[in-house]
Amino acid sequence: MAPVRVGLVGCGFSAGLHMRGYGKLSSADCQVAAVCGIPKQMAEEFAAKHGIPQAYGGLDEMLDKANVDALDLAVPNHLHAPFIIQGARAGKHIFCEKPLTGYFGPDDVKDDDRVGDAPKKDMLEVAKRNCQAVVEAVTSAGVTFGYAENWIYAPGFLKLWSMAKTAGGTILRIEGEESHSGSHADYAKRWRFSGGGSLMVKGCHPLSAALQLKWWEGEAKFGKPIRAESVLCETGNFTWMDAFKREQQHHVRTGWYDVEDFGIIVIKFEDGSIAEIKAGDTTLGGIRNYLEAHLSNARLRANLNPNDACVAYAPAADIFDSEYIVEKIETKGGWSQPSPDEEWMQGHEQEVRDFVLAIKEDREPLAGITIAQETILVLYAAYVSAEEGRRVDMKPILAE
Amino acid sequence: MKKINVGLVGYGNAAQFHMRAWRQVDQAEVVAVCGRSAERAAAFARQHDLPQSFASMSDMLAQVDVDAVDLIVPNHLHSPFAVEAAAAGKHIICEKHLTGYFGEPDTPEDVLIGETVPKREMLAKVKEECDAIGRTVREAGVAFCYAENWVYAPAFAKLRRLAEAAGGTIIRIQAEESHSGSPSVYAKQWRTAGGGSLVLKGSHPLGAVLQLKQWEGQKRNGRPIRPASVMCEVGNLTFIESVKREPKHYIKMDWKDVEDWGVMVLKFDDGSVAEIAAGDTTLGGVHNYLEAYLSNARIRANINPNDACVAYAPSPEIFGDEYITEKIETKGGWTFPSPEEDWNLGYPQEMADFAAAIAEGREPMSGFMLARDVTLVLYSAYVSAEEGRRVEIASVLA
Numbered sequence: 132m133a134p135v136r137v138g139l140v141g142c143g144f145s146a147g148l149h150m151r152g153y154g155k156l157s158s159a160d161c162q163v164a165a166v167c168g169i170p171k172q173m174a175e176e177f178a179a180k181h182g183i184p185q186a187y188g189g190l191d192e193m194l195d196k197a198n199v200d201a202l203d204l205a206v207p208n209h210l211h212a213p214f215i216i217q218g219a220r221a222g223k224h225i226f227c228e229k230p231l232t233g234y235f236g237p238d239d240v241k242d243d244d245r246v247g248d249a250p251k252k253d254m255l256e257v258a259k260r261n262c263q264a265v266v267e268a269v270t271s272a273g274v275t276f277g278y279a280e281n282w283i284y285a286p287g288f289l290k291l292w293s294m295a296k297t298a299g300g301t302i303l304r305i306e307g308e309e310s311h312s313g314s315h316a317d318y319a320k321r322w323r324f325s326g327g328g329s330l331m332v333k334g335c336h337p338l339s340a341a342l343q344l345k346w347w348e349g350e351a352k353f354g355k356p357i358r359a360e361s362v363l364c365e366t367g368n369f370t371w372m373d374a375f376k377r378e379q380q381h382h383v384r385t386g387w388y389d390v391e392d393f394g395i396i397v398i399k400f401e402d403g404s405i406a407e408i409k410a411g412d413t414t415l416g417g418i419r420n421y422l423e424a425h426l427s428n429a430r431l432r433a434n435l436n437p438n439d440a441c442v443a444y445a446p447a448a449d450i451f452d453s454e455y456i457v458e459k460i461e462t463k464g465g466w467s468q469p470s471p472d473e474e475w476m477q478g479h480e481q482e483v484r485d486f487v488l489a490i491k492e493d494r495e496p497l498a499g500i501t502i503a504q505e506t507i508l509v510l511y512a513a514y515v516s517a518e519e520g521r522r523v524d525m526k527p528i529l530a531e
Numbered sequence: 532m533k534k535i536n537v538g539l540v541g542y543g544n545a546a547q548f549h550m551r552a553w554r555q556v557d558q559a560e561v562v563a564v565c566g567r568s569a570e571r572a573a574a575f576a577r578q579h580d581l582p583q584s585f586a587s588m589s590d591m592l593a594q595v596d597v598d599a600v601d602l603i604v605p606n607h608l609h610s611p612f613a614v615e616a617a618a619a620g621k622h623i624i625c626e627k628h629l630t631g632y633f634g635e636p637d638t639p640e641d642v643l644i645g646e647t648v649p650k651r652e653m654l655a656k657v658k659e660e661c662d663a664i665g666r667t668v669r670e671a672g673v674a675f676c677y678a679e680n681w682v683y684a685p686a687f688a689k690l691r692r693l694a695e696a697a698g699g700t701i702i703r704i705q706a707e708e709s710h711s712g713s714p715s716v717y718a719k720q721w722r723t724a725g726g727g728s729l730v731l732k733g734s735h736p737l738g739a740v741l742q743l744k745q746w747e748g749q750k751r752n753g754r755p756i757r758p759a760s761v762m763c764e765v766g767n768l769t770f771i772e773s774v775k776r777e778p779k780h781y782i783k784m785d786w787k788d789v790e791d792w793g794v795m796v797l798k799f800d801d802g803s804v805a806e807i808a809a810g811d812t813t814l815g816g817v818h819n820y821l822e823a824y825l826s827n828a829r830i831r832a833n834i835n836p837n838d839a840c841v842a843y844a845p846s847p848e849i850f851g852d853e854y855i856t857e858k859i860e861t862k863g864g865w866t867f868p869s870p871e872e873d874w875n876l877g878y879p880q881e882m883a884d885f886a887a888a889i890a891e892g893r894e895p896m897s898g899f900m901l902a903r904d905v906t907l908v909l910y911s912a913y914v915s916a917e918e919g920r921r922v923e924i925a926s927v928l929a
Contacts, residue, residue: 300777303768303812304792352773363764363919365796365804369702372802374751375826378700382827393703395796395806397764403771405764407794407808413702415829427774428781430814520762520921 135161135490138199138223140190140214142168142177144316145205145228149279150181151474152483161487165197190214194221201275201490204228207318208326209235212261219272226277226486230335231503232261233326233511240323247322247389251518255511258326259528262504269500277486277496278503282340282422284478284485287433291424292344300428302348305406307337307422310414311459313384313392319412321388328390330366331510334410338396339498339506340422341406346502349402358505359525360401364513366391369413382461383413396513417460417467420477435477437468505529535886537624538595539564540588540612541603542575545626549603549678550579552878559886561601565591588612592619599624599674599889605717606725607633613664617671622889624676624882627734629902630660631725632910638722645721645788650913657910658927661903668899676885676895677902679738683877683884686832687739687821691746699827701747704805706736706821709813710858712783712791718811720787727789729765730909733809737795738905739821740805742897745904748801757904757928759800762921763912765790768812781860782812795912800925816859816867834875836867904928 137153139146146166153163163183168174171188178186187193190202194217201224204214212232218225234254236246269276282288295302310333318324319332330338342359349357369375370385370392393411400406420435437457445451448464456469474480482498489496508528516523537559539546546564553561565585566572576584585591588600592615599622602612610630613623632653634644668675681687694701709732717723718731741758748756768774769784769791792810799805819834836856844850847863855862856869869875881897888895907927915922 301771301773303771303774304766304810361919363762365762365798365921367703367798367802367804369700369803369826372700372702374700374801375702378826380827393804395804397794397796399764399766402773403766404768405766405792405794407806409806411703411824413826414824415827425810425813427777427812428779428814520760522764522919 132491134159135201135487136164136199137161137201137203138193138197139163139166139183139203139205140193141205142166142173143205146177148474148479149203149205149483152480155480156484156487160491164199165193167193190217194218200224201226207324208233208331209324212265215265216268219268219274222272222274224275224277224490225269226279227503228279229339229503229506230326230331230510231278231500231507232258232265233331233507234258235326236323242323244323245389251511251514255515255528258507258511262507266500266504275490275496276500277482277489278498278500279482280336280339280498280502281478281482282336282435283343283498283502284481285433285435285476286478287435287438287476288340288422288478291422291431291433292347294429294431295344295348295424295426296351298426298429300426301404302344302424302426303404304425305341305344305422307341307406308409309333309336309418309420310409310411311418312382312415312461313412315384320386320390322390325390327510327514328366328387328394329392329410329412330364330394330396330513333412334394334396334408335506335510336420337410337422338408338509339502341398341408342505342509343498343502344424345400345404345406357400357402357404358529359398359509361399361522361524362509362513362516363397363522364516365395366517367393369393382415387412394513394517396509398509415461417456418458436470436473438476439468441469441471443467443469533890535559535599535889536562536597537599537601538562538591538597539601539603540566542566542571543603545603546575548873548878549601549882551873552882555879556882556886558890559882562597563591563595588615592616592621598622602626605723606631607723610660610664614667617667617673620671620673622674622676623668624678624885625902626678627738627902627905628725628730629664629677629906630657631730631906632657633725634722643721643788645727650910650917654907654910654914654927657906661906665899665903674889674895675899675902676888677897677899678881679735679742679897679901679905680877680881681735681739681821681834682742682897682901683880684832684834684875685877685880686834686837687877688880690821690823690830690832691743693828693830694743694747694823694825695750697825697828699825700803701743701823701825702803703824704740704743704821706740706805707808708732708735708817708819709808709810710817711781711814711860712811714783719785719789721789724789726909726913727765727786727793728791728809728811729793729795729912732811733793733795733807734905734909735819736807736809736821737908738897738901740797740807741904741908742901743823744799744803744805745901755900756799756801756803757925758797758908759925760798760921760923761908761912761915762796763793763915765793765916768792768810781814786811793912793916795908797908814860816855817857835869838867840868840870842866842868
């Protein structure tokens, strides 16, 4: 079979990450044939830097002119659903960054609108409709959908699942978190572009991994997935605290517009087990990504980042110079845990490889549309819980 | 320096480590012990070389001149004993918890009160009782020392000093106490325990969390920061069907009408958040930690386990009878033995503060407000879990 011809949509941070993944694949398996972005000049610069033959000023133009089999959507969250639908209708396989979709305001939304102030139960309805539209488009087009949830491909997480399967005990409790000292991207601070705050942008990672774990456990043991039954959620805006605002120097990012900068979701699954998912944009010390599973006969922890594969110490912050330590660490001084190969450890390379090979081998990728959709529904139910201060029943929400 | 004469009330397991702790405090002396069985009280007195023993607290208070009583009795007896001691003008050292809901005097033995009594009703009763104790203590003008050892654990005390030096806002706290399950049948039913994992284990990290925010508020504004609301979820992870079917259990089973896992999410009146988890279903030895996220620092107190000492044994019998750490299931493989558990858990440190506080007529670091807040937050959390909603607690605590 000919190599899969990929059209990259977007030329920002995620696009760069994905390029590293494609770079590790054989050119007999895949070729990045084109990239598009707005303005076109950015796409051209990106193409020149990465040796991509063609650059376009937008998805319409690329679909019109380029010969590609698959689209890699590395664009802001609010563009995922419309681009997936457009791409699937054009018969392209889709590789989509997380989260799948969400609520981004009414049709006539303006960039400065405080979209996050809308009632969360209305958001949930819209997010659910968006999910259904995406699933419908992908299913009826019969294209492959790969969900770029790197946690599901992270070696630490897959080893944890492999050990859990061997142990065979019941997964009683899962704890998972993604936190750091705040996204740099401004669109992460506005509901209009991100569809939510810390929980949406960061929490979706450990959430998907936890949902996937219980899904797999159910399939392995009972031939059907174990799904979420209820959620309880609390959110916070720590950077809006009076004592915080009065401080002279801020070490965590500020400027959150209408989204939370911290959240915790407590999920109760239909078998009675629990997951605690946490996410924050106010956590110092570098990125903190982990998932711990408490089984009835074992305890397993995947330290995605940091872990102590490499440990370093420097008496002053300038000693390691420009050498990369780990995402969002504020200083290179003192003890640190440098990540030896972040793309590999976080599963970024592996997700790209699986998507390409799934197309070539005509099979489902490991992370597909089901977990992508489940994640969004749990997230927005969690926002309802936090806003209304009550436990939210997932059964009617997950029902078709 | 005035020595504080202490009378122990109770001679059980906890009395042993209290006794060891008192022995390390110059400023206090244990002069008597009392308990329901005169024989067992006498045996305890002999073991620890105490001059006198009694079959009741009333006898002890009538015959010995003690300054303070150390209540190491089951939770449901804290309230009556505290009231009696305060009325007699004695300072009080009280093991956690201050009090709880254990049913009514006429509730039949076989009624599972954890499943039948609405948590809202429990909260109302518990609040009444807390306030009754508070009134008596206040009117008698005695000190109330709440024996929450986490407040005094060296790792947590260091965390507090580092937080003070950093001076940043404490925006988030995570804390937990979990292990693979209490062996005692009393822990497994509401009637004797007054709750499940949250009450028996969660009260420790909760006490430390509340103390930390109280302390932060005092330092910054001259008044404590207290919780404004709580959201809580509880579970019975040992009731999961597939767990019940497993041929071998490594975690304790047979919980009756209490939860074996819970998490509370507190929002404080300054907007900060604390997540407190507690479980009786966690393998790997006791898991006690508190992590504070400040706006300009991050500090973690690994009370247990920590890597002050790290050991490895290719098979479990190699370390023989040597103590490793609480509730560890095997001594094989890598372990984190606790070098000196009493010190690590803050027992001698709390007794030293209590003796000094009584002698100096000041509030102990862990006093009545903390004892009351812990109890009321716990029962408010139960209301939240039962009713599936966020519970406002500012008015409950007022």
